[in-house]
Amino acid sequence: MKFTHRFAYYLVGLVIGCFFVGLVFSGKDTRCNYFPNARVLNDLRNKPFHYSDEASKVLAEKWIDTSDIKNTLQFGDIDFDKSNTEYKKGKLYVIEGKTLKNQKVLLKVINYPGKAVLESIEKKQAD
Template identity: 75%
Template sequence: MKFAHRFAYYLVGLVMGCFFVALVFSGKDTRCNYFPNARVLNNLRTKPFQYSEKAVQTLNEKWIDTADIKNTLKFGDVDFDQSNVPFKKGKLYIIEGKTVKNQEVILKVINYENKAVLDEIIKKPVEK
């Protein structure tokens, strides 16, 4: 069999395979969270999210809002050296992120089995 024929068979199979893969994954809400940071943040975002009294007081100071918290839970970095420790019948996660005004923040989130609670919001001091 000539190279051109083999290449044509290869292309036909490749196109059919791509079509079936696109068909299977097109309507589904699939995520590929391979790294630990992405898995933790996705787990926290998918659970019912609540705010502690201390977090509500910090939100009332108006230097941070819920949009900043959602962005931090989407794009933040989990500090695994201080995280994943048992805390109040859940696990504590320390997440570092930024506000819209580029102010660095630290979120302390307690991850329970059926919910996530924002325990504390800390404004990171500006380093010079």
């Protein structure tokens, strides 16, 4: 068999394979969250998110807003030494992040089976 024929068969198989891979993964919200930090943050973002009274008071102070909270839930780092403990019939997670003005913050979020509640917001002192 000539090289051009083999190459043509290869291309036909490649196109068919790419078509099936595209068909399988299209329309799905596929994520590859292999690390614990990414899995927990993804779980917290996908649940209905509520604010406690204490967190609402801090948000009213205007040094932090909900976009900073969402940004921290997207790119923050979870302190697992202080997290994953039973707290008020849920699990407490301590998340370190930054506001858009580069102010370091510490969020305490309670992860319940059906919702996530932002328990408190604290300014973190510069190291």
